[in-house]
Amino acid sequence: MITCEQVNRTFHGPGGEVRGLCDVSFTVTRGEFVAVQGASGSGKSTLLLTLGGMLRPSSGRVAVNGHELYGLSAAERGRVRAAGIGFVFQLFHLVPYLTVLDNVLAGLPGSVDSAARARAAALLDEFGLSHRAAHKPATLSAGERQRTALARAILKQPAVILADEPTGNLDPENAASVFRHLAAYRRQGGTVMVVTHGPDAAPHADRTFRLEQGRLTELQTQPVSR
Amino acid sequence: MTLLALIWKELWHLRVNAFLVAAGLALAVALLTVVRLTTAAAERETRRVMRDLGFNLRIIPRDTDMDAFWASGHSDKTLPADTVQKLAAQHGLFVTFNHLTPALERRFPVAGRDAILSGIGPSVIGPGEKKQPMGFLIAKGSVYLGSEIAASLGAKPKSRIELAGRSFTVERVLAESGSDDDIRLYTALEDAQSLLGLPGRINEIKAIDCLCLTADQDPLSQLRAVLEKALPEAKVLQLRSLADARAKQRQMAERYAAFATPVVLLGGALWVGLLTVLNVRERRAEIGLWRALGRGSGRIATLFLGKAALLGLVGAGLGYALGTALALRFGPDIFKVTAKALEPDIALLGWAALLTPVFAAVSAFLPAMLAVAQDPADSLRAD
Structure with missing residues (x-):
């Protein structure tokens, strides 16, 4: 499902060279929930964006859903992303001028038909957002915004969801709600990879990694009841 | 969406x-x-405004005696009156010339003075153009008088005057211009031809050049080249100061x-x-x-x-x-x-x-x- 082999990412800044990722290698199989913990600046976002086909590694190989991401053109990577990868961000990144419903529908790669609208409405209902469907993001609470972003990622039923600090701006109750939804998605057969600065995701994860100064190490492997 | x-x-x-x-x-x-x-x-x-300055081209018979022309102000030779139509029929002529106006001018004695009789025919403009004709259209039997001639005749608008035994209605008395226009009588072309005994003849075609080139761009050689081809029996004179003013303004x-x-x-x-x-x-x-x-x-x-x-x-x-x-x-x-x-x-x-x-x-x-x-x-x- 996700294969990372000897992935390195180096940034060149005014202070010199910074290693974002150092020889990162791992494999995530279909239906796994993987948590990656790391302090701020450890390379978590770099890892997730690299896996999402949005940040070319300096070296190494990344394959998602059988696609060698960086062997593809930018347009082809975009199509792979649109079809099979869902993103959830710490800062939600909702489109400010679209309603909650339209934001969720924006996650779909193709045209929106009535069936898609019905699925989106059902998802909003499931996420407790039905009453907010016609509202703009600016009027939502942080928890509602993140649930909207999650619904957007889930609507197209991607093979993989990549979540970058999805609970970083949420209170414990909303954070727990987000993890519950991600775990539920994993139970439906989806693959989830979450990066956080704390251990919040670990209880839901099949495997947990630690990222320190760009180096990834596996912390534990435990079966999680589904 | x-x-x-x-x-x-x-x-x-x-x-x-x-x-x-x-x-x-x-x-x-x-x-x-x-x-x-x-x-x-x-x-x-x-x-x-430039048009109101007057015509800036004078097309006259080629064999005009130029010494006599400059002395008298008009050509001593004539062309057939339909020369205007012949000229206007030339393809592309209106790119360089416009407002072709036939005229017949001669010295003419009035009230013991040596006046200038100007017979003016209707202007011919480019096909499809909406331009107003230049100057004024004079009806047959009417006359426009320069200020000095009008004073000599004691004529006023709507009064009648005798010219060579024919009666004319004074349509307008023109304001003093400080030029030889003050001793002019303007009539319809046919009337002038009749008064001068030159039926069907003109001695000048007045026009405006459309090139809008200034003197240093040598518009005259272009005008002459066009006219040479269109009307070899005529030649063109350009009133440079008027043409230049017009071209520079445009x-x-x-x-x-x-x-x-x-x-x-x-x-x-x-x-x-x-x-x-x-x-x-x-x-x-x-x-x-x-x-x-x-x-x-x-x-x-x-x-x-x-x-x-x-x-x-x-x-x-x-x-x-x-x-x-x-x-x-x-x-x-x-x-x-x-x-x-x-x-x-x-x-x-x-x-x-x-x-x-x-x-x-x-x-x-x-x-x-x-x-x-x-x-x-x-x-x-x-x-």
Whole structure:
């Protein structure tokens, strides 16, 4: 499902060279929930964006859903992303001028038909957002915004969801709600990879990694009841 | 969601930005509309004022004795009156000559004075042109009198005078001009031909040159080349000072339009480009998100170019209305002679509606490419 082999990412800044990722290698199989913990600046976002086909590694190989991401053109990577990868961000990144419903529908790669609208409405209902469907993001609470972003990622039923600090701006109750939804998605057969600065995701994860100064190490492997 | 719906929602969301872009474009279109309408008015006014200076070309028989011509002011030879029609029938003639007016002039004794009798025929203008005939059309049996001749005859408008035993109605007494016009009698061409015993003859075709070239650009050799081909039995003289004044005035009006238009266009392009850059910066996270959702460069570029084009369409309509209103409100105070000719130009609206969206999209092209080239990782990373 996700294969990372000897992935390195180096940034060149005014202070010199910074290693974002150092020889990162791992494999995530279909239906796994993987948590990656790391302090701020450890390379978590770099890892997730690299896996999402949005940040070319300096070296190494990344394959998602059988696609060698960086062997593809930018347009082809975009199509792979649109079809099979869902993103959830710490800062939600909702489109400010679209309603909650339209934001969720924006996650779909193709045209929106009535069936898609019905699925989106059902998802909003499931996420407790039905009453907010016609509202703009600016009027939502942080928890509602993140649930909207999650619904957007889930609507197209991607093979993989990549979540970058999805609970970083949420209170414990909303954070727990987000993890519950991600775990539920994993139970439906989806693959989830979450990066956080704390251990919040670990209880839901099949495997947990630690990222320190760009180096990834596996912390534990435990079966999680589904 | 369709791109158009997305653009529309974003426009409504960032109304101030949209308003500023549309207002900038409307202002540019309004200025261009004002420039276009007033330049056309200025050209009309210039043409009218220059035309009122009089004809600047004299086409006379080739075998004219030039010493006698300069001494008397007219040719001692004649041409058939239908020479005008023959000349007008030449293909492309009106590119260089216009307002072809047949005339017959001779010294003529009136009240014991040596006056000048000028018979003026109707002007021939280029096919399809709406130009007013030059000078004045004189009805048969009427006469326009120069001030000194009128004084000698004691004639007033509507009085009758005798010329060579024929009675004429004084249609107008011309104001003192300080030239030999003060001793002229203007009649219809046929009347002059009859009075002078030269039926069916003329000795001059008065005209205006359309080249609008100044003396240093040698318009005369071009005029002569055309006439040589069209009417070898005639030659052309140019009243240089009049022709030069006319050409310089028209060239000035054209230079003004040529200067103002690109300045306004450049200003409009910079304004749209600047606001689009700000819009792109404001929407960095959104652009990153569209990338994350798998949207391609074309779609992202279209978001910005489409927005610019849509605002261009709005700006075109508003700008045309504003510019036309300004031109119609203030134009008549500036262009008093041709005030009535100032009117809305619907074709201009068509061009504005067609070109302003294209112009706006071109102005927004570089910022749109900036958006396309933006690295989504920069705006999406959390750590």
